[in-house]
Amino acid sequence: MMDNQTDWYHFWQHFADTQSANPPPWWVTYERYKIPPFINLPPYDYSLVDLLENSFQQFHKRTAYISDNQTLTYKQLDLQSKIVATYLQSQGLTIGERVGVMLPNLLHYPVIACGIIRAGLTLVNINPTYTHRELVHQLADSSIKFLFLLDKLQNNIAKELDNLPSLQQVIICRDTDFQSHIYRQVISAVNIGFGVQLQQKIAWFGKRQIQRVDFSQLQKLSQTFIYQKPSCTLDDVVLVQYTGGTTGTAKGAMLSHGNIIANILQIDNLLMSAYDDDLDNDILLTALPLYHVFAFSICCMLLIYRGFCGLLVANPSHIQNIITAIKHHPPSFILGVNTLFHGLLKQRSFRSLDFSALKASIGGGMAILPKTAHTWQYVTGTPIVEGYGLSETAPIVTFNPLTIAHFTNKIGIPTPLTDVKIVDENQQKVAIGERGEIVVKGPQVMIGYQNLPEETKQVFTHDGYLTTGDIGIMDNYGFIKVVDRKKDMILVSGFSVYPNEIETVMCEHPDVLECVAIGVPSVERGEEPKIFVVSRNPHLTEQDLLDFGKQNLTGYKRPRHVAFLEDLPKSAVGKVLRTELRKREGLA
Numbered sequence: 001m002m003d004n005q006t007d008w009y010h011f012w013q014h015f016a017d018t019q020s021a022n023p024p025p026w027w028v029t030y031e032r033y034k035i036p037p038f039i040n041l042p043p044y045d046y047s048l049v050d051l052l053e054n055s056f057q058q059f060h061k062r063t064a065y066i067s068d069n070q071t072l073t074y075k076q077l078d079l080q081s082k083i084v085a086t087y088l089q090s091q092g093l094t095i096g097e098r099v100g101v102m103l104p105n106l107l108h109y110p111v112i113a114c115g116i117i118r119a120g121l122t123l124v125n126i127n128p129t130y131t132h133r134e135l136v137h138q139l140a141d142s143s144i145k146f147l148f149l150l151d152k153l154q155n156n157i158a159k160e161l162d163n164l165p166s167l168q169q170v171i172i173c174r175d176t177d178f179q180s181h182i183y184r185q186v187i188s189a190v191n192i193g194f195g196v197q198l199q200q201k202i203a204w205f206g207k208r209q210i211q212r213v214d215f216s217q218l219q220k221l222s223q224t225f226i227y228q229k230p231s232c233t234l235d236d237v238v239l240v241q242y243t244g245g246t247t248g249t250a251k252g253a254m255l256s257h258g259n260i261i262a263n264i265l266q267i268d269n270l271l272m273s274a275y276d277d278d279l280d281n282d283i284l285l286t287a288l289p290l291y292h293v294f295a296f297s298i299c300c301m302l303l304i305y306r307g308f309c310g311l312l313v314a315n316p317s318h319i320q321n322i323i324t325a326i327k328h329h330p331p332s333f334i335l336g337v338n339t340l341f342h343g344l345l346k347q348r349s350f351r352s353l354d355f356s357a358l359k360a361s362i363g364g365g366m367a368i369l370p371k372t373a374h375t376w377q378y379v380t381g382t383p384i385v386e387g388y389g390l391s392e393t394a395p396i397v398t399f400n401p402l403t404i405a406h407f408t409n410k411i412g413i414p415t416p417l418t419d420v421k422i423v424d425e426n427q428q429k430v431a432i433g434e435r436g437e438i439v440v441k442g443p444q445v446m447i448g449y450q451n452l453p454e455e456t457k458q459v460f461t462h463d464g465y466l467t468t469g470d471i472g473i474m475d476n477y478g479f480i481k482v483v484d485r486k487k488d489m490i491l492v493s494g495f496s497v498y499p500n501e502i503e504t505v506m507c508e509h510p511d512v513l514e515c516v517a518i519g520v521p522s523v524e525r526g527e528e529p530k531i532f533v534v535s536r537n538p539h540l541t542e543q544d545l546l547d548f549g550k551q552n553l554t555g556y557k558r559p560r561h562v563a564f565l566e567d568l569p570k571s572a573v574g575k576v577l578r579t580e581l582r583k584r585e586g587l588a
Helices: 005-021 027-033 048-058 074-090 108-118 132-142 151-163 175-179 194-198 215-222 257-275 293-306 319-328 338-345 370-380 453-458 499-506 542-552 578-584
Strands: 063-067 070-073 098-102 122-125 146-150 169-173 202-204 210-214 237-243 251-256 283-286 309-312 333-336 360-363 384-389 396-399 419-423 435-441 466-474 480-485 490-492 495-497 512-522 526-535 561-564
Touching: 048 074, 048 108, 048 257, 048 293, 063 074, 070 074, 070 175, 074 108, 074 215, 098 108, 098 132, 108 122, 108 146, 108 293, 132 151, 132 237, 132 251, 146 151, 151 169, 169 215, 210 215, 237 257, 237 293, 251 257, 257 293, 257 396, 283 293, 283 319, 293 309, 293 333, 319 338, 333 338, 338 360, 338 370, 360 370, 370 384, 419 466, 435 480, 490 512, 490 526, 495 499, 499 512, 499 526, 499 542, 512 578, 526 542, 542 561
Parallel strands: 063 309, 098 122, 098 146, 122 237, 146 169, 169 210, 283 309, 283 333, 333 360, 360 384, 526 561
Antiparallel strands: 063 070, 202 210, 237 251, 384 396, 419 435, 435 466, 466 480, 490 495, 512 526
């Protein structure tokens, strides 16, 4: 973590000098694909606020986002995000305070995210598909002051508001907000007084009288307040992204302006090495949820930096919606996880599309299956270019060159100004071709976990490398292949799922005596949770447990398979032997 301006410049300059003096193996690949090995970091007093405002000015005539038949220009994104920023400042929020966003991929999201950033506040992404019980920890731990929420999701959090002492206000967003005449044209002043509109706030949910405001009213509520550009630095926290981390319960990775800007520049190096000046008005398919760090960084922050257009898909589970969007607005880049690629390939209507505009297909979040990749290249004419990252790294750590001819089945090479080592259990670097844990150092690596200083210390090595929990092998050209996971995490459609969470929930079923969860292979999702259950009721059925999981866990976490056992395999000290269960499934 860089604590001041001197540390930021001196540390990364020294880091660059060290790599120059002793080039790592991936520099050979950099040279082959003309990838610059470094990025030019901005001054210490630069922030995402500056980056956004520069882009708004530069690209004001372009379309920033498309959602169904609605569009949002960069000029509108500028004006509307400034309204959000002004409103939040008018409510007395100060630099760094947390604001939650619980929305799918609607036009609201980029407007609100940019508004929060421009107000000098910290964005907290919240998965809108979470069930009631899954929201408890994140809402309490994040200490959000304001929450932007889709009206259809109100019931999901109604029971929790009384238990959130920090929460002051909920701002309700509706599908119809951007159909209003206010958002169909350049926003004009509205002659309604600030004081009058404040009276429209009403008590909402429970005893604490949480204030409720409509998103469509924010301009009226803040029109007498003058926006003040905040003085943010590269070290200020701008995003808290919840993740399973490398162990246990979800943790809030605190990402700074510098972390995200560095990762934008690192990804941009990859783009420029492949396309140089052939980047203008490109369309990015944005079917991955923007509350996921992969989509947030590329389909929101990088997109705005480059002046691209995001093709928003609010509900990617409806594959036909994606296909229709692609047909009407052929994208230059398709970002996805294996689940998405596989789902599209199953549709004849997708295979018949025109892919002549497609420059690259980028995979992340989970391992891309070779069969999916080979079929994708046959159908679209472009290979899937796989990358790797973590919420803790803003998120990209490694990538495959975009002009690579075929799917490599590897996660690629480290991004510029990033060092990746493969280490043994004693944190000593292993030889090329040997397996070990992947550890990372770079300007994109998080400041730490929110409220968890000890866990933050534990996740870093003695020499400042972030431990990933993934086991990998590096070859002579710097390409890395992930071969295993250090922990028992299950990776479902790019989302981290921890067995302990599933087990805790499923053991609350009155007929479950014991339960253990593991991940089993899935063509569609990469992995799916399977539970092994010892039941106290001989009449308990698989469907009973699947239904219970569906009620208490969000879609990607709930068990998809159930096996009943009389006893679970255990060690002499009573520890469940997951390895034995994996062997039973032919996985070990």
